[in-house]
Each structure stands twice: as C-alpha cells, then as structure tokens.
Amino acid sequence: MARARKAETSSGEAGDTGVKTNLKGASKAQLLKYYRDMLLIRRFEERAGQLYGMGLIGGFCHLYIGQEAIAVGMDAIRKSGDQIITGYRDHGHMLAAGMDPGEVMAELTGRAGDSSKGKGGSMHMFSTAAGFYGGHGIVGAQVSLGTGLALADKYKGNGNVSFTYFGDGAANQGQVYESFNMAQLWDLPVVYVVENNQYAMGTSIERSSSETRLHKRGVSFNIPGEEVDGMDVEAVAEAGARAAEHARSGKGPYILEMKTYRYRGHSMSDPAKYRTKEEVDEVKKTRDPIEHLRERLASMAVGEDELKVIDAEVKSIVAASAEFARTSPEPDPSELYTDVYLETAQ
Amino acid sequence: MSSVEILMPALSPTMEEGTLAKWHVKAGDTVKAGDVIAEIETDKATMEVEAVDEGVVGAILVPAGTENVKVNTPIARLGDEGASFDTPAPQAAQDDAKRGGVDSPAESKTVRHPEQGAPAPVSKDATPVQLQDPEIPAGTKMVRITVRDALRDAMAEEMRRDETVFLMGEEVAQYQGAYKVSRELLQEFGDRRVIDTPITEHGFAGLGVGAAMAGLKPIVEFMTWNFGMQAIDQIINSAAKTLYMSGGQIKSSIVFRGPNGAASRVGAQHSQDYSAWYAQVPGLKVVAPYDAADAKGLLKAAIRDPNPVVFLEHEMMYGTEFDIPDVEDWVVPIGKAKVRREGKDVTITAHSRMVGLALKAAEELAAEGIEAEVIDLRTLRPLDHETILTSVRKTNRLVSAEEGWGPMGVGAEIVARVVEHAFDYLDAPPLRVHQEDVPLPYAANLEALSLPGPDKIVRAVKAVCYR
Numbered sequence A: 001m002a003r004a005r006k007a008e009t010s011s012g013e014a015g016d017t018g019v020k021t022n023l024k025g026a027s028k029a030q031l032l033k034y035y036r037d038m039l040l041i042r043r044f045e046e047r048a049g050q051l052y053g054m055g056l057i058g059g060f061c062h063l064y065i066g067q068e069a070i071a072v073g074m075d076a077i078r079k080s081g082d083q084i085i086t087g088y089r090d091h092g093h094m095l096a097a098g099m100d101p102g103e104v105m106a107e108l109t110g111r112a113g114d115s116s117k118g119k120g121g122s123m124h125m126f127s128t129a130a131g132f133y134g135g136h137g138i139v140g141a142q143v144s145l146g147t148g149l150a151l152a153d154k155y156k157g158n159g160n161v162s163f164t165y166f167g168d169g170a171a172n173q174g175q176v177y178e179s180f181n182m183a184q185l186w187d188l189p190v191v192y193v194v195e196n197n198q199y200a201m202g203t204s205i206e207r208s209s210s211e212t213r214l215h216k217r218g219v220s221f222n223i224p225g226e227e228v229d230g231m232d233v234e235a236v237a238e239a240g241a242r243a244a245e246h247a248r249s250g251k252g253p254y255i256l257e258m259k260t261y262r263y264r265g266h267s268m269s270d271p272a273k274y275r276t277k278e279e280v281d282e283v284k285k286t287r288d289p290i291e292h293l294r295e296r297l298a299s300m301a302v303g304e305d306e307l308k309v310i311d312a313e314v315k316s317i318v319a320a321s322a323e324f325a326r327t328s329p330e331p332d333p334s335e336l337y338t339d340v341y342l343e344t345a346q
Numbered sequence B: 001m002s003s004v005e006i007l008m009p010a011l012s013p014t015m016e017e018g019t020l021a022k023w024h025v026k027a028g029d030t031v032k033a034g035d036v037i038a039e040i041e042t043d044k045a046t047m048e049v050e051a052v053d054e055g056v057v058g059a060i061l062v063p064a065g066t067e068n069v070k071v072n073t074p075i076a077r078l079g080d081e082g083a084s085f086d087t088p089a090p091q092a093a094q095d096d097a098k099r100g101g102v103d104s105p106a107e108s109k110t111v112r113h114p115e116q117g118a119p120a121p122v123s124k125d126a127t128p129v130q131l132q133d134p135e136i137p138a139g140t141k142m143v144r145i146t147v148r149d150a151l152r153d154a155m156a157e158e159m160r161r162d163e164t165v166f167l168m169g170e171e172v173a174q175y176q177g178a179y180k181v182s183r184e185l186l187q188e189f190g191d192r193r194v195i196d197t198p199i200t201e202h203g204f205a206g207l208g209v210g211a212a213m214a215g216l217k218p219i220v221e222f223m224t225w226n227f228g229m230q231a232i233d234q235i236i237n238s239a240a241k242t243l244y245m246s247g248g249q250i251k252s253s254i255v256f257r258g259p260n261g262a263a264s265r266v267g268a269q270h271s272q273d274y275s276a277w278y279a280q281v282p283g284l285k286v287v288a289p290y291d292a293a294d295a296k297g298l299l300k301a302a303i304r305d306p307n308p309v310v311f312l313e314h315e316m317m318y319g320t321e322f323d324i325p326d327v328e329d330w331v332v333p334i335g336k337a338k339v340r341r342e343g344k345d346v347t348i349t350a351h352s353r354m355v356g357l358a359l360k361a362a363e364e365l366a367a368e369g370i371e372a373e374v375i376d377l378r379t380l381r382p383l384d385h386e387t388i389l390t391s392v393r394k395t396n397r398l399v400s401a402e403e404g405w406g407p408m409g410v411g412a413e414i415v416a417r418v419v420e421h422a423f424d425y426l427d428a429p430p431l432r433v434h435q436e437d438v439p440l441p442y443a444a445n446l447e448a449l450s451l452p453g454p455d456k457i458v459r460a461v462k463a464v465c466y467r
Helices: A028-055 A068-074 A091-096 A101-109 A141-156 A174-185 A233-251 A279-285 A291-299 A306-327 A333-337 B090-099 B147-161 B186-190 B201-213 B225-240 B275-279 B292-304 B354-367 B385-395 B408-426 B442-451 B454-464
Strands: A082-084 A130-135 A160-166 A190-196 A224-228 A254-259 B004-007 B017-023 B036-041 B047-050 B055-060 B064-068 B074-080 B141-146 B165-169 B195-197 B218-219 B253-257 B285-287 B308-315 B320-323 B338-341 B346-350 B372-376 B377-380 B398-405 B430-434
Touching: A028 A068, A028 A091, A028 A101, A028 A291, A028 A306, A028 B047, A068 A082, A068 A091, A068 A190, A068 A233, A068 A291, A068 B090, A082 A141, A082 A190, A091 A101, A091 A130, A101 A306, A130 A141, A141 A160, A141 A174, A141 A190, A141 B201, A141 B354, A141 B398, A174 B201, A190 A233, A224 A233, A233 A254, A233 A291, A279 B398, A306 B147, B017 B147, B036 B074, B141 B147, B147 B165, B147 B292, B147 B454, B165 B186, B165 B201, B186 B195, B201 B218, B201 B225, B201 B320, B253 B292, B275 B285, B275 B308, B275 B398, B285 B292, B292 B320, B308 B338, B338 B354, B338 B385, B346 B354, B354 B372, B354 B398, B354 B454, B372 B385, B385 B398, B385 B408, B398 B454, B408 B454, B430 B454
Parallel strands: A082 A130, A082 A160, A160 A190, A190 A254, A224 A254, B165 B195, B165 B218, B218 B253, B253 B308, B285 B308, B346 B372, B346 B398, B398 B430
Antiparallel strands: B004 B074, B017 B036, B017 B064, B036 B047, B055 B074, B141 B320, B285 B377, B338 B372
16 A cells, blocks of 8 residues: 655645535536435434434434535435445435435334344444445544545445545544544545534534634645535535545545534434524524525526425325334344354355 | 324433423414424423424423423324324234335344353354364374464465455564564565554554455454554444444454563563453454464464454464474364363363463373363354363363453353353362463563463362362
8 A cells, every 4th residue: 555655735735725616507406306305314304303202213313404415415426336434423324325214214213124123223324235334333433444445445446435424523533533644645535524513412613623624634644625515515516526536536535524513412312502592593594404405496496386296205205214114023033143243154 | 184192202212201391382383393392301401392293283282381291191282184193004014014125034144153151042042063173184294383474374375365355554564564474475465465554553443344344354463462452442343243233234354463462571551461351242253372273274264254353362472383284275263172182180271372381281280190181262252162061071170271360351251151051060169370460560570470370270270179
C-alpha cells in the first residue's frame, strides 16, 4: 500500500472548500423519487416510534426524522457494488438503500421475518445484498470498518467506493483520525459523510468540539472536505457525486459535513431538555427537508394531487411493514445457537 | 371509518407506568402525524407524545393529571379512515410470516458451536467433532526449524495459495517484522499484500475487520498482544459478534496474531497473558500453540478458518527449534488438544510456553516415581474438554498450569468443567498453577517469584498426589 507522496491536492484547498453552488439540475421524476423516499423514511420512523411506545420495539431506538435528505440524496449517486456503513441511527439508510420496509421493521421488533433473524435489533442491522454493512452500536467503530471496506475495494481494484457515515459525536473518537490517516496515506476510496445534527446525545457540538467545522477535521491529513446543506436533498446529491468521483478516481478520501438536525430525542427515552422547543420548531418550520422539496415541486407545477398519490402509497407501505413486523413470529428458539461460528471447510 | 386507540407509550426500555401530565388536544380536534398531542411524565423525564396517524380525536380516555397510567393503556381514541392498527386476523399473520421467507434451521449454512458452558439443555446435542492430527506417513523426513520460521512459512504458503490473504501490522514489511516473523514476505508478495501500518492498533484492526467483511482474509499482526488491547473493541464487538447480529450475513475471516504473555524483564505493561480474556468470547476462536509443527499447522488452519481467530504466540518461543514433518501442506485442525506425554498418576494441562515447563516438571516428577500426563490444550476456544476428561478419568488428579493470572482464568474454567463432568473420578481437589496475583514486576528476583515454572507445577502435583 506504500506509494509515492502525491502532489498537492488539485481540487480546492484541503479541508475547506466551502459550500458549493447548487446547480439544481435534478429532473422532475428524480425529485418525485426523492420526495417519496424521504417521506417513506419519515412515516416509517414515526411508526417505529409508535411501535416502541406500544412495547413492540425494545431496547434503544434512534430515529432518523429530520435527517432524511442525507440518506436519500447520497443513495441517488451510489453505484452498484458501493458499500454503506453507519452507526446506530441506521433505519433511514437501510430504507434508502432499497431494503424492504417490512424486513427492517421486523428487525426492530425482533422477529424472524428479517434477514438478520431478529438477532441484531435497531442498532445492528445488515444487508449484504443491499451493500449495507451495518448498523454498528459502538460510536466511531464504523469509521475504521468503513475504511477497511475501502481497503478491500482498492485491493480488489473493483472501482467501488465505501460511503462511511458518522455523527458529530463520533467525530471526536480517536479511531476516526487513525482511519483518516491511513485512508489518505493509502489513497483509499472512501467518502466520509458526517451527519452533523448538532447534538451528540445531550451535548451540543459547541460543548464537545474545539473545532466545530467538522469538514475541516481532515486538514491535518490533507483530506479535502466541504460543508453541505444536509436539509437540501439536491445539494446532498450534488456534493455526494463530487466526493464519490474524487474517491473513485483514485484520489483518496473525501469528507462531506452534512449540516442537519434531528427532530426527536437521541433515543426514545431522551426528553431532549438540552435544547429549546423553539429551536426545534424553528428548524421544522424553516429547514424541513420534505417541506423544502414540496415547495420546490410546487414551483415546477407539480400538483397536490400528484403528491397525495405518493403520500397514500407511502402510508400503505408503512402500515403493511408495521403489520408484518407485528405479526411475524419470534425467531425459533433453535436460532439461539446458530450464526455464532461458520463451519470450517475440511 | 374505523377508530384507533392511542396507547400509553413506553418512553424507555424499563418504563412500566407514568403520569399523563397534559393533553394538547381535545375531543373533536383534528391532528396529523407529528403533532404533539400529550405530555407524559416519569420519575426520570417528561416526554411529548406525537400522533402517528392523522384523524379526529374522538375521545380522551385518560384525563390529564392521572398518575400511574400503565404502559399500553388506551389513553385516547382517534377516528381515522386510514387506520391500520386493528388487530389482524390470525390467518393474515400466518401469511405474513410466510411472505417473510423465514429461514429454516435446516437451510442455515452455519453450525451450532460445540463450546461447553452453555445452558445444558441447548448444548446437549452439540457433540464436539473429533478431529485428528494429519497422519504423518511412515518415513516422512523431519526438518528442524524455529517457531519463528514455522509461523513465517505458514503465512507464506497461505498467501501463495489464496490471493485474498494479506498481512498488515507495524513493521511487518520493510523492517521484516519486529520479531522477524514476517521476514522476506515483502520481497515475495510486495507492498500490496504486506502492509506497514502506522502505530495505530485500534484503527488498523478496524480496517482489517472491515476488509474481512468485504471478503478478504487479513492477517493482522500486533507487535505484541499488549498493544492489541487498544483494538479489543474491534476484535470483540466487530469481528466476533457481527456474524451473529447479522443472522449469518456478515463474515469476518480474519486472524489477529502476535506474541502474548511475559517476555523477559519488560515490566507489567508488556507482559500480560490474554488467553482467558479472548477465550471467554463466543464468535472468536482462540489458538495458542507450543511447538513449531503446531505453530505452522494451526496458523494455516487459522488463516483458512471462516471465523475470526485470535492466535497467541510467545516471544520466548520464537527462537526455539523443533522437528516438523517435511510435508507439502501441513495443517493442524483447530479445536483438538494433544497429549504430549502419557502418564497414569496425574493430569497436567498447559498451553503455549507453559507446555514446555510442564514437560520439564513431568521429567522431575518421573524421577520421584510420579507419572504425569501432560495435555497441550493448543486451542482454548473451542476447548477440547473431552481429551481432558478422558485423561482425568484415568489419572483421577488434575493440575492446570498457565502463565496468566489465576482468578477467572483458563485453569478456573478447566477445573469447573472437570468438577462438573468427572467429579466422581477425582481423588483430590484440583489445583491451579498460575502467575502470582500482581502486575508482573521488573526486578529479576521478583519477576521469577511471580511467574509460574516447573517448581510450582511439581509442588502442585505432589499436593494433589498427597506426597
């Protein structure tokens, strides 16, 4: 993996290229797909919150509401074979990756109907078929793992990119920087997507971080980074395409700091007293990614009727997923001792 | 038009009841998904309840200010034509289960683990597979090599055999290995497959696991296992558990290897035996060879194994020479102990360097008329307890020897299993030999006092033999 030191990064100043102009080039069909996919995540998560309240989902449950534009916008530029890996706020990413909502909800309720057979739960979900490598419960661990996926991509020479997501909380973990260093040292094809929702559980980024502009966290490793409006799905997709092209072309890692906001508490049991209701309401009123897109669609003469059809479709998908998750059987007791080890070929 | 009951929600994994502090809506109000409709209080927090369905509030069933409202009690009724939460018919439930493609156990590609220590009713039919060392054909030439070169040869042979195998770690390439275990691998395989890492154990162990999840077969070398403690989260939480959590989807075929235990006069932070630490973790295999033939054969098996393997070497053994069969592909199966010396009076279990010390103790004991049977555990997980039990049923006495600390250790586990399964055969309480219960001291005399050696094994054997 050793290589000669490369010349100075050609495209922009490392670590601070600022917010790029949004060209707003998406077609109407693409925008409608964004709308549908984001709405699916939101309605799904609302339903997950309800099932949690009913005791059907146990343990911890971290909802993605407010951050939908990131998973959906990034998925739009993902190519076949590219990998996704994230932390425990993972439901939205799985839906964006195209996983069946019923299966995802069934994993939340710990039922056999999911591909992980109910053994992982909300924080630990996987689908190799969808290129989704988890769903990891230890803050920051997925950053090393995602960099390892990129190492495998480079080793195999398959032209794929690892999209490695983490939050503003994980951004202070040591192994993130260990990974940054190796990724740039070895030109690994990884796009680090920082979902900066401003709060690491109850600690605001200002109270946790000496440098709050997280896109600059790659500066000392010469990794370029930029800040992106994570509430604007088109801006996300555009920045994502730029970052993926950088990584895919052999130039190494790229950091995208998505400025976003989570509407709900850190997990279901978080009353979110560390921020005011006014602050949350202000974001919902002025920056909501779905409302923003509705306005954009309206400006393109997409009628309410067209959106209502989508609303109804999403509603019925979510209802069916909840029904599937409620009615799927629990895993067979025999599953207790499966999947601990793989059989050794003799 | 059907109606939906809004239930008292649980706000945390442990909440059973709470106070309905406030209603934000009243009968007749129209709500949509996301609207805050009520506030719930527990002794820990106040939380807002949001509507999930849209509709008209039909009735408030529990008035504001009511205390001790049990979770799942209906608190309001919502009229909504789209409500989908009525109790489903049983038939529909069955259909849904079928649609989900529930895996039948018979189709699973994974196996039940034969490890003991699980609840008895479940593990009962999990018979350990009896594995044998490969037959050494009569007349096979033996060659004398060091443990160091045996490990090197194992890696080189597996890298020739499988393009997805690669080595990464500190000083493994250009420096030729901090202990020269990876000598000349860079020259043969190049820097794509023999990768020098920065000093960053947590990070490169994580990269290794990620690469394994993507289908490669990394060998991650820790300069010593003491430094591997920085990476223990990735070894346990990522490598060992993900196959299970993913229902068999995500595999981690990876070997973590390096010298384990006390070297000589390097002090407490560089002298720890991690055998018991890793051997406790389901999902890991843990191997600790003694001689060159096992070092080579077991490392080759570890690299081929589809599971994460913790491979514990010993720095003090690297330079020791042993005879090893000169055969094309020497692979020793993981999970099988080896009787290194037969005896009728007492069973001594040991692994790694301690095997040599146990054999030395057995020599001394033989001179005094005590015939000790020495079992080299070789693999700590899965532990081959059948070989141990068979021996104890013959000798009726047991001494375990290990380099690590005693409490909760390898010996503690062995004694527990013997007591559980062969209690009636024992003629004396088993004894454990291990390091003294202190961080390993630097001073030569104190270090010697702390580490277990043949003398302590001899004393323990005499005690269980009442001599």
